Amino acid sequence: MHAEIISIGTEILMGEIVDTNSGYLAAELAKIGVEVRWVTKVGDDPDRLHEVIKRGWIRSDVTITTGGLGPTSDDLTRESIARVMGEEMVVQDDLLANLKAQFEGRGVPMPATNIKQATLIASAEVVLNPMGTAPGWWVNRGDRVIIAMPGPPRELSRMWDNELAPKLRSMNPDVAIITRTLKTFGISEGGLDEMLSPLFKSENPNLGIYSKQDGIHLRAIATAATESEARALILPMEQEIRRIVGHAIWGLDDETAVTQVIEALKRVGKTVGIIEGFTGGLLTSSMNEAPGYSDVVAGSIVASNAVALQRYGVPQEVSNTWNSPTSASAGALAMAAQNFFESHVGVGITGLVVEPTEASGPVGTAHMAFAVGDLVASRSGNYPTQRLRIRSRAVTHALLELIAVLNPTG
């Protein structure tokens, strides 16, 4: 079964709203064995909208539209689908009553323009939207399906999980797809490619290699009639990868550098204190995104200049190196963090972002150090690219090194 996704809206087309829905849906469709072949972004133009939905109806088993289900005259998805199907939009009394009740609940009368949100065509079933006023449509004629979903990601993902994924899966019952991602750090893409070369020849499971900001990911995808058969296909490949790559694997599937650092700290019962210069708060705010943060982070300081450093007990000879930082000054920051926050682990990051004369963007060298008990390990990294990229790469690097420091045997 193959699908295409149509993201609707002039703001989406112009990049004023970033379209995250199509990527989300492509990944979700892959999980239930539906291959996405096309993603099209189109503005709120009736003829172009009609053209693209018609093409979807002709060439794809499943056409999924997102957006354009609002009440205004710019919201043309329903009208366009009705035109492609050659059917009339008819107001449904139950949907209308429901919609009116939603507005009453908010204490406002329903504007007349909202009535079209209570319509269906003969080939369409309603897909309930508990998070908003716009229900979706499930349009089915013969073996073809058009699905119309609202644009707001929260409404869309709820609708997908509760109604549409089960419905599509039941149309495609004999395919189960299982993926397993192993995330590595410290071996180059070329190195892994060579070490694992026989495995890349396998067709099912198929093994892919992806260079990501947090290292090289290995992803095995298996297809079978059932989930357990697919899992059984993947298991020996995963074992073989673990045997060959070993400790370079730091995480699986949805695990991130942040969740793994917090896990590792919890496992060894340790807290961490942070003084970050170069990364300007990004290390701390990244860690803050994961549950459990406040149990393991004793505190964090973002140092913006040499004067501030001395307030936290950083010796003057270290704060003097603010403009010519070294591994040693990162080490001193790590120890100062450990002392100031009375934490088991101290992390110090310092470094300079240099604007080179060439127009290729700034270059940054970060020095990072990890104090655990009396031991201090330090690392340095070079991150040549834009400002935010430099910082987020240094943050990822620091998180992955911290995992390694906390798990010395793997």
Add this chain to the structure above:
Amino acid sequence: MHAEIISIGTEILMGEIVDTNSGYLAAELAKIGVEVRWVTKVGDDPDRLHEVIKRGWIRSDVTITTGGLGPTSDDLTRESIARVMGEEMVVQDDLLANLKAQFEGRGVPMPATNIKQATLIASAEVVLNPMGTAPGWWVNRGDRVIIAMPGPPRELSRMWDNELAPKLRSMNPDVAIITRTLKTFGISEGGLDEMLSPLFKSENPNLGIYSKQDGIHLRAIATAATESEARALILPMEQEIRRIVGHAIWGLDDETAVTQVIEALKRVGKTVGIIEGFTGGLLTSSMNEAPGYSDVVAGSIVASNAVALQRYGVPQEVSNTWNSPTSASAGALAMAAQNFFESHVGVGITGLVVEPTEASGPVGTAHMAFAVGDLVASRSGNYPTQRLRIRSRAVTHALLELIAVLNPTG
């Protein structure tokens, strides 16, 4: 003149790499009067790639492809364009010499697969890429153009600025488009819509209203034969908006809440110290993205729990309210920040993220306070949505309130 953009690559199609290029190009094309009508994402599949480029060639004045110019057998953009045009790819000696020199510079021999990066077809001119090994193609026959650009955003934007924008502009010389964005905060979208209703009827300049994370944006777009004529069209509308909306306007065009806070601090010669709880470092790391940060931020502390707070001189009766924060505790944090960092301005943010029983995601209430001299202003905000969104909205809110505090008359 109208264009379409084709983003090429299976990882782009599947959302594993977020396609930022199409939004960037859509905005850039609008600036030179080229309307984008379609954006299509397509995987590395020869037939589908051929189909989509052929459709572009037939229906659009300008078709721009991004990606698929690498050396591997998956990189099929050149082959697909050659097939659509019915022309042969021919190795160019000068391009090949250039490419070989690039590899020699890195001390590695050029792999044979890279040779296709040194090819052209008869209708194509080379577009130089100083940032990478893949040159672009400018394909022109009759009044139609296909442009092939590499996928990495740094390479693409350099190529766009240096070569392609001027070239396209010279094909479309009689259209100048000028936009002016006025960013407001504190008046609702409906309120602005009413206050400015006569202006929304204007066709040239055209006025749009957009609800963004940092308030409501008003955008005027004028089209004329020259830039100065377009500017002259916009000026009276901008003056009228300023007369009506006044102090609610906090920024223009590319100005962000962060750049405006840093500007305002510089203008009044003040420094700021920050203690942030709720936002977990995101306020500090956001400010750190703007040049001039280290001149105006005296320092920042990210508090993760009540114990840590007392280290910074926060009175125990305040740190005791960590789990039931109020405006008053935010005020105490702002004053503690001011004292600890000996800064003119202190910012304190505290609050709780609550996971409700309903599946609609966590809800956060943040309390923020701004101490300037002996005065403390406080605000609270509710941010119902996912974790990172909650924090970034609270950060934006804090930045905009800080601008208002620093510029009491506007």
